Amino acid sequence: MDEKNNQKLEWLEAQKIEISVDLFAAAKQQLQFLAAVDRNRYLYDGPALERAIYRYKACWLPLLAKYTEPSSICEGPLVPPLDCEWVWHCHRLNPVRYKTDCEELYGRVLDNSNVSSSVNGTSKSQTETLWRRLYPTEPYDLDLINKTTSETERKHTTTTYDLVSAVKRQSPFYYQVSRPHVDNDVFLREAVARYKAFLYLIKRNRERSVKLFCVPTYDIDLIWHTHQLHALSYCKDMTKMIGKVLEHDDTDSDRSKGKKLDTGFSGTTAMWEETFGARYWKAGAMNRGNTPKAVTTSPYGFLGKKLITAEEDVIVIQSPEVDVIEVVLEIVGVKNLPDAYKGKVFVVFSKTQPDSLFNAERRLSVLSESCGEKQVAMFKCEPRGELRFQLMSCNSKALGFVCLSLSEFLFPVSTLSVEKWLELTTPAKRGKDPISLRVAVSFTPPTPSPTVLHMVQTRPSLKDSCFFPLVGKARLAKVFTRVVDETETEVMSLQMRNSNGDTRQVIGEKDSGESLVMAEYDGSCWSLLDCKWSLKKIRSGERDGPLFEIMGERMVRVYSGRKLEYEPKHCAKLRSEQDFFMTAVEFSKIHPYGKAIGLLDLKTGSIEANERWFVLLGIVSAFILSDLLKKEGSLDKVKANVIKVETGVLTDQVKLEEETMMNVDVATPVLEAAEKVNGGAKCYSKELNASGGCGVGCGVKSGNITEEEGGHCGGCGGSGCSGGGGRCGGMTKISGCGGGSCGGGSCGNCSGGCGNMIKSNANEDVRVAAPEALNDAVTV
Known part of the structure; x- marks a missing residue:
């Protein structure tokens, strides 16, 4: 009990960390901005990016420095062009380098305290006037046709930081945080609290001279990015907290076994759970895998007149409207268990009201009874009914059951993470102290299901x-x-x-x-x-x-x-x-x-x-x-291919691909809800020898993972790193995290393939990597 009280006190101390920015509101704005950039993907690479970088260095930074001086007269906020704001965004996400560059070039850190984002709807007329005054030959909005610039501007002294690489590393980040639940108020407020806890671990490690790459999950990483975008506040807050600016170097991509990126996430997970007594893995906060390949490199225009409403469809066809949540579940411990059963129990979980997304029984080990091997279940289900947990002995004897209501937390959404002791209903009375399970579950806010x-x-x-x-x-x-x-x-x-x-x-x-x-x-x-x-x-x-x-x-x-x-x-x-x-x-x-x-x-x-x-x-x-x-x-060809695949008669090319993929290691598996396949019951198991990750470092050690068909296994992403990841016949993403690095830590792109997959029965273990089998890290 003392340990639990101490863990609660640690969490309360973490929440006292002072942040001089409204991270909740700023994170919402960042999501809007990233969405705007993603609608203009020419800024991710090529001539447009090169042009945007030139304009940022030669035009925006000098303008910002000139009109944010104490002696300058500038009414209202400055509004950067979208292309310049994007490059500025990526530059600030290396806070140590950005601070150094600003001080070398302008004698101070250029902040955004009197700047409004280009997506805020603020009038930009004043900034355009100032821009034209300083750069009469350079249009305010990016012009890829007329590229003439004055000789004076070309000779402008500026940073040598490789902004092209910085932008490319950040480009995949939006995909990781673009799902509807990320913008949910409860999800973001919990992310802010988790970010403070993340900083608290770093502060605590420095005070105790503990070297650890602290790896953020994507909810934490989103808030970390948000904080860094307020450069002056970030510098002051970090200096006050740990005596220096916390690094977010995203240039290291070495995912070799035993390297910083390989061991970071496991250490962060273990330390988080030991310090706060709460689970680190969180539904909706883990890696989604690689950014999908675009169907076109050229954007299409919008030709429509109005939007069609759902009511127009319902007149002719009525189909049920179903919501979905992603769930991450772990059985942490059991107490008052008779000695004869210790180390010999597992839990079978299901839903009391099976739904169209989840209608099976699944098996999960109890962490405290499994020699420390971490098993986590990930699945999607409708946000109604109850999760039912039945404690079983190894000889299949039922020792009791208990239920946890989903609607209690989701209607309305009050919390997205629950960890508590649940007292079992047992077949027979077993003394005065009933058997109890400690269940940890997190879920995303309900969103419409396809x-x-x-x-x-x-x-x-x-x-x-x-x-x-x-x-x-x-x-x-x-x-x-x-x-x-x-x-x-x-x-x-x-x-x-x-x-x-x-x-x-x-x-x-x-x-x-x-x-x-x-x-x-x-x-x-x-x-x-x-x-x-x-x-x-x-x-x-x-x-x-x-x-x-x-x-x-x-x-x-x-x-x-x-x-x-x-x-x-x-x-x-x-x-x-x-x-x-x-x-x-x-x-x-x-x-x-x-x-x-x-x-x-x-x-x-x-x-x-x-x-x-x-x-x-x-x-x-x-x-x-x-x-x-x-x-x-064409349909006859499709049917012929179906028969070939189902009977094992594959083409030489497919056979070659199969053989090749069966010998590829999986990179940094990270948690995400499993997709529906036969009610979520069909599973695969495989041995992982995974390394990868990014962020403040990231990585994965070997561990056992069983993943549901239709899910993904892949790497972590962070600080814009794209997680590896692939749909592996049936693998739930168990990959990682967000990323960036601190104190010399780093974040690199992650990628992964599929290892050997062995189909298991529907009710077999959902084996998910041990605590050390995830990614992203920070060394202080």
């Missing part, structure tokens, strides 16, 4: 055929394709009807029996949903270009394979399954480089829609596309 629908025929089909209706003489006139949801409830039926000549129609039938014309083909183009949309085949000339275009209130293009967020990572089998899928990608002002809004699985006939407005449109489009592919013979 709508998943399936197409099934109304009559038996050939064994090797796809779900979609067969077109030909054998087809009956009234054969419909049923569209069902995850509960197998029919939401509508579809039929392809041939008319005179080239005219064709897609007929939809509702539960009431009413028939509607969902689409018509006039010989050249498909008109969908009462002429609101058109579908046509396109020939882009690009190797991986779009195959079809859906135009209407929005612009959607359909690509072969799994793209963007659906992109498979390292596993050869999943790469070989690219022919089974088609990805619908929306282009808009908000997503000029494309956002994946739907996935069509030709193998199973399932359709996943990430946006409510795309549900009906996606169903009708998928129905038509499957018919088109059938007529062209």
Whole structure:
């Protein structure tokens, strides 16, 4: 009990650390800014970046220095051009170098106290006037066509810091923090508290002369970045706390076994949990894997007029709206356990109300009873019902059970991390002290889950055929394709009807029996949903270009394979399954480089829609596309590939990929919720010998990890490092963290592949790397 009280006191002391910035509000602003930069990805590389760096060094920094001097007269905040602000952002994320550069060039640290972000909507007219006065030949906004600059400006003295490399290291960071839950108020406030605890560990280590690379998870790293962006406050706060400016050097990428990046996260995890008595791994704060490959390098313009509302879809088709949370679960300890069972127990967990995302029982070890081997379960589920924990002996005897309500914490969202003792209900009375489990669980705020629908025929089909209706003489006139949801409830039926000549129609039938014309083909183009949309085949000339275009209130293009967020990572089998899928990608002002809004699985006939407005449109489009592919013979090729993969008859190329990937180590696995596969029950296990990571250093040691099918295994990212990571037949990301480094620590890009995978039974252990098997670090 004294230990627990001391741990609580340590946490309270950590929260007393003084930060002279409103990190909560500033983090929200940083997320908006990173999103704006991501919509202008030409700033990530190439001539535009080179030009932006020149403008930053020759124009913005001198202007900032001149008009933030005490003697200068400048009403209102300065507003940097977006390109200059982006380079400035990356420069400040090396706080020691930025401080040195500013003092050498301008005699003081250039701060943002009288600067407003370009995305804040603040009037920039005053700054434009000052800019034109100083640089009459250089436009305020980035101009990649007219690049003339004066000779005086070209000779301007400036930093020699490699800003190109700094920008490239920071470019992937937004992908790691761009999920909806990150901007949630509760999530961000908890991130601020965890950041203070992170700093407290560093302070405590310095006082005790302990050398440790302290590695941040991504929620902590986001707040750390936010603090650094306020350069003067960061310098003062860090100097007051530890006597110097805390480094965030992101240039070290050495992930060799035993190096700083390899051992950092494990040490941070162990020290955090020993100091504060709370779990370090956190749902929604871990690495997502590598940034997906873009479907285009050139942004598309937005041609739409208005947005479609969900209500327009519901008039014709009603599908259940389901929320989802990501969960990270660990069984920390057990007390009052009879001596005969010590070291011989495990926990089986499930949900009292199985849902469409999680409907299985899973097995998990108890940390205190497993010789210190850390096991963590990661999964997605609906935010309702209870988690049920049943304590089992090794001879499968049930010793008791207990439940934890999810709604207690999520409606409304009050806390996203819970660690407590739960008293078990036992089959028989076992003395005056009941057996109790210490359960640690964290979850993300509820977010809308993708709508998943399936197409099934109304009559038996050939064994090797796809779900979609067969077109030909054998087809009956009234054969419909049923569209069902995850509960197998029919939401509508579809039929392809041939008319005179080239005219064709897609007929939809509702539960009431009413028939509607969902689409018509006039010989050249498909008109969908009462002429609101058109579908046509396109020939882009690009190797991986779009195959079809859906135009209407929005612009959607359909690509072969799994793209963007659906992109498979390292596993050869999943790469070989690219022919089974088609990805619908929306282009808009908000997503000029494309956002994946739907996935069509030709193998199973399932359709996943990430946006409510795309549900009906996606169903009708998928129905038509499957018919088109059938007529062209493409679907026969898909089915042939399915048979080859399922029977083990693979091409030489696929076999080579399989053999190659089976001998690749996994880099820095980091925690993230497992994706749904058969209710989250199917697992794989593999031995990890992983190294990698980044941040204030990062890394992974070897450990056992069992990961769910459809998840990822990969490296950590931090300070903009991209985690390695791949979809490994069924691996839940157990990778790392955010990153940067301190006191000579560093952050490097991480990458990883798949090791040997052994399929296990649904109820086998969820083995997740020992505490030392994660990443990102800081040495002080």
